[in-house]
Amino acid sequence: AAVEKGNYRHFMQKEIFEQPTVVGQTLGSYLRQSDGTVALPQFDFDLSSVKRITIVACGTSFYAGMVAKYWFEQFARVPVDIDVASEFRYRDPVLEDGGLALFISQSGETADTLAALRHCKEAGQTIAVVVNVPTSSMAREADLLLPTHAGPEIGVASTKAFTCQLAVLAALAANMAVKKGHMDRAEEQEVVRHLFEAPACLNAALGHDEDIEAMAPLIAPARDVLYLGRGPDYPLALEGALKLKEISYIHAEGYASGEMKHGPIALIDEDVPVIVLAPSGPLFEKTVSNMEEVRARGGQIVLISDAEGLAAAGEGCLATIEMPSVHPLIAPLVYAVPVQLLAYHVACVKGTDVDQPRNLAKSVTVE
Ligand code: G6P
Numbered sequence: 046a047a048v049e050k051g052n053y054r055h056f057m058q059k060e061i062f063e064q065p066t067v068v069g070q071t072l073g074s075y076l077r078q079s080d081g082t083v084a085l086p087q088f089d090f091d092l093s094s095v096k097r098i099t100i101v102a103c104g105t106s107f108y109a110g111m112v113a114k115y116w117f118e119q120f121a122r123v124p125v126d127i128d129v130a131s132e133f134r135y136r137d138p139v140l141e142d143g144g145l146a147l148f149i150s151q152s153g154e155t156a157d158t159l160a161a162l163r164h165c166k167e168a169g170q171t172i173a174v175v176v177n178v179p180t181s182s183m184a185r186e187a188d189l190l191l192p193t194h195a196g197p198e199i200g201v202a203s204t205k206a207f208t209c210q211l212a213v214l215a216a217l218a219a220n221m222a223v224k225k226g227h228m229d230r231a232e233e234q235e236v237v238r239h240l241f242e243a244p245a246c247l248n249a250a251l252g253h254d255e256d257i258e259a260m261a262p263l264i265a266p267a268r269d270v271l272y273l274g275r276g277p278d279y280p281l282a283l284e285g286a287l288k289l290k291e292i293s294y295i296h297a298e299g300y301a302s303g304e305m306k307h308g309p310i311a312l313i314d315e316d317v318p319v320i321v322l323a324p325s326g327p328l329f330e331k332t333v334s335n336m337e338e339v340r341a342r343g344g345q346i347v348l349i350s351d352a353e354g355l356a357a358a359g360e361g362c363l364a365t366i367e368m369p370s371v372h373p374l375i376a377p378l379v380y381a382v383p384v385q386l387l388a389y390h391v392a393c394v395k396g397t398d399v400d401q402p403r404n405l406a407k408s409v410t411v412e
Pocket of ligand 1: 105106
């Protein structure tokens with residue numbers, strides 16, 4: 046049956062709002078709530094033997110991979126290489142025996158990613174694939190098939206596929222950590238419990254839709270926008286910038302908060318809004334000092350944080366967006382929502398074709 050927009054104005058909007066449901070479905074197929082364990086699909090491969098992971102993807106799927114690198118390294122203590130697919134093969138990567146090559150793709154058909162997959166297969170890597178279309182080429186060619194259950198994604202700019210990819214990747218990282226002896230039963234149960242908090246937290250984030258809609262006119266006139274984040278929220282800054290440029294055609298860059306002073310700070314003036322993604326926590330104070338650097342140059346800040354973070358640093362911002370207080374593990378999923386909604390509402394203010402932005406394709410099957 047054809048997918049309908051229902052009461053939504055755009056498919057992208059509908060897909061953003063589906064996230065609590067589809068992330069819940071995806072988590073439900075990898076995690077067991079009854080005993081708090083991660084249960085991956087059956088495959089004939091020993092995850093405890095993995096010595097290095099090579100992640101390859103494009104676009105939004107690449108940013109999901111960047112978040113996963115933090116998790117694989119933190120939980121499973123496995124080193125991760127990550128590349129965009131269009132660069133990967135051409136740098137003649139070193140692929141050692143016993144390596145796991147992990148491909149992330151909504152469509153399962155992106156030409157560069159598929160070519161990289163075949164390259165890794167030839168080089169004897171075990172091929173794991175996180176993919177949303179179960180009948181796709183990548184799904185067929187995988188040794189370890191890890192489906193996302195986002196359902197059909199129609200909007201060209203990826204949203205729900207991204208958060209579902211993160212859900213699968215978190216489960217995979219936790220499972221590998223258990224198999225490698227870096228995560229005990231109690232820690233596994235903790236991780237599972239926090240992941241199951243994600244749907245409710247995504248819902249809470251979606252509850253701020255109207256606030257974000259109300260502030261979109263402040264961002265729409267900008268020519269350039271900067272997004273800043275740290276740690277696993279740094280890839281979210283990159284994703285936020287990508288979403289904004291894809292659908293609103295505003296030039297945007299994502300930067301690691303601490304790297305701003307090495308270049309992009311030269312751009313800051315009152316006409317360049319700076320969107321800061323900063324859940325409260327150990328890295329928060331450092332980000333606040335980066336915000337001071339922006340302010341000292343007349344920069345306008347939009348702070349996306351939880352109640353604690355906003356109480357500490359929200360004053361004097363152009364706008365603030367409140368997120369629920371969440372465990373750091375699920376922050377990248379939850380903070381995806383405000384950056385998606387911000388891009389969406391800015392695009393609506395500008396009157397662009399949200400679901401079919403110019404020059405972009407849902408699935409890019411040329412290299
Ligand atoms: C295109 C889409 C993006 C997507 C990228 C990778 O550029 O417009 O939204 O992130 O391809 O697609 P994939 O299907 O491999 O995730």
